[in-house]
Amino acid sequence: MIRSCQHTVSLLSATHRTKEIPMARVTAGPNEYLVVGRGGKLTNLGTAVKKYLPPGSVxxxxxxxxxxxxxxxxxxxxxxxxxxxxxxxxxxxxDPVTAAQQFDFTPPPKRPASQKGAPAKIAxxxxxxxxxxxxxxxxxxRSVVSDMTMQECIQQRKTTLTRVVREALQKAVGGKTDSGRMPASRWGIQLEVVQVxxxxxxxxxxxxxxEAEVRDEIRVNSEKSNIQSDEEIQLRKILAxxxxxxKRLETEKENISRKESLELERLAxxxxxQAEALETHRQKMEMERKKVEAEIPVRKFTAGxxxxxxxxxxxxxxxxKRVKALEVEEELMLAAAKQRLQAEILPLEQRPELVRAASQIFQGSNLSIYGENEQLLALLAPLADLLARTLAPLVKPPAEPETPKKPDKQGQAKSTGNTGHL
Structure with a gap:
């Protein structure tokens, strides 16, 4: 939007054209620098800005x-x-200020409608x-190509020709290319790409x-390239x-090394x-020894x-045992005494049996010894005892005696007479 003002200013361009413009608000797009001049001084106000220009400004x-x-x-x-x-x-x-000082960026004037013919183009x-x-x-x-052959020009297009052109432009504009990233000092520009x-x-x-020669050369080079490619392929296969x-050997080596390491770790x-077990066993034995040493007095006391x-x-x-032996000895002595006593008593017990047996033997016989022959009975008494002991096992004990009958006077007299003599 342009707003008219009472004051006007004159804009003097590099071609000395004069134009009367009113004070206006100027807008610069995002791809434009706004360069304002006033009082003999140029100022770059930047891009994508809107400014009101005071009177006397261009x-x-x-x-x-x-x-x-x-x-x-x-x-x-x-x-x-x-x-x-x-x-x-x-x-x-x-550097838009330097560029504005060196070159005219004023837009061309509009051609009047009354003027006929093609307008002159102003750069x-x-x-x-x-x-x-x-x-x-x-x-x-032109200067460089005059000293180079056709083959050199074709082969050195990207090297010599491009380098010479770039150096000439750098010398002319006073700046550096993309590698330097330095702003221009004379033209206000920076070269991005220079290429033949x-x-x-x-x-x-x-x-x-x-072109035919080049094609032949290309074919030869292609064949050479194919041969080289085959050789490279074979070489790559061999290298692969x-x-x-x-890699396999390294892997095997790593596996062996890993196994050795694992084996060493296992052995360690x-x-x-084992050391821990031995130490544990030693500690256990030490504890047992101490325990035994601690128990020795108690064991000694207990053993005592x-x-x-x-x-x-x-x-x-x-x-x-002595009492038992004495008891056994006493029993043996008692048994022996009993046996001796029985041996001594047996003849006395069996004397009536012997007398009875003898009486049975001498039954019906009248044996009368008188006077000095009475000593004969004393001599026969031991013989009767011996005979009684010998016949004791063979003689049955007498049956229960029956009630004796009353003997007659003659028999009683005979018995009485025999007994009295014995």
Whole structure:
């Protein structure tokens, strides 16, 4: 929006054109620098801004986008072959104040409707910069190509030709390329890309011949490349096999090393466990030894008491054995005494039996011994005892005696007479 003002100012351009403009609000897009001049001083207000210009101020819009400059020329090489060169330069304005001082960025005036015919084209500041860059590139190429053969121009397009053109542009504009990233000091621009893009042979016949030679060379190179590729493939296969074998060997080595490490760890673990077991056993034995040492007095005391008890028990046992022996001896002596007593009593007990037996033997006999022959009975008494002891086992005990009958007077007299003599 432009708002009119009572005051007007004059804008003096580089071409000395004068234009009366009212005070207005100026807008710069995101791809434009707003450069304002007032009192002989230029100021860059930046991009994408809106400003009100005071009276007596002038302004220009300087593009901040990348600009392109192309060049194309035909020139003969050192060996007289005409060649066509094409190239490109990409740059951008980094110092809009310096660029506004060196080039005219004022937009061209509008052509009146009454004026007929094609209007004269007036180059803007960016277009003028591109033209000058193209002229510098073409002039430097002419100077260099005159000292180079066709083959050299074709082969050294990206190296020598591009380097020479870049150095000439850097010397002219006073800045550095993309690698330096330094702002320009004289033109206010920075070179982004400088390249000789194409080199053509102008003569059609010569170009076909050169193309045939190039094709043959390409074919030969292709065959060589195929051979080299096959060799490289075989070599890569061999190298791959070697790498695989090496990797396999390394893997086996690592496995062996890992196994050895595991085995060493296992042995170390076993030794450690054995040492721990031995230490545990030693500690256990030490504890048992201490326990035994601690129990020795008690055991000695207990053993003494046990020994005393055993001695008392042994004494008691010996005494019991002696008593038993005495009892047995007493029983034996008693039995022997009984036997002797029985032996002594038996004749007396069996004397009536013997007398009865003898009476049975002498039954019906009257034996009368008188006077001095009475001593004979004393001599026969032992013989009767011996005979009674000998016949005792053979003689049955007498039956229960029956009630004796009253003997007659004659029989009683006979018995009485016999008994009295004995």
């Amino acid at each position: 302004h220009v819009l300087v593009p901040s986008t990348k600009q392109e400059a192309t060049f194309e020329l035909t020139h003969e090489s050192k060996d007289g072959i005409p060649l066509r060169f094409k190239g490109i330069v990409i740059y951008r304005i980094v 803007t500041g960016a277009e003028r910069i591109s033209q000058l860059l193209s002229f510098i590139c073409m002039g430097e190429l 893009a194409q080199v053509f042979i102008v003569d059609e016949e010569l170009r076909r011949q050169m 096999k070697q790498r695989l074998e090496q 673990y076993e030794r450690r466990m 008491k046990t020994r005393e008890a055993l001695q008392e028990e042994w004494k008691t046992h010996q005494l019991a």
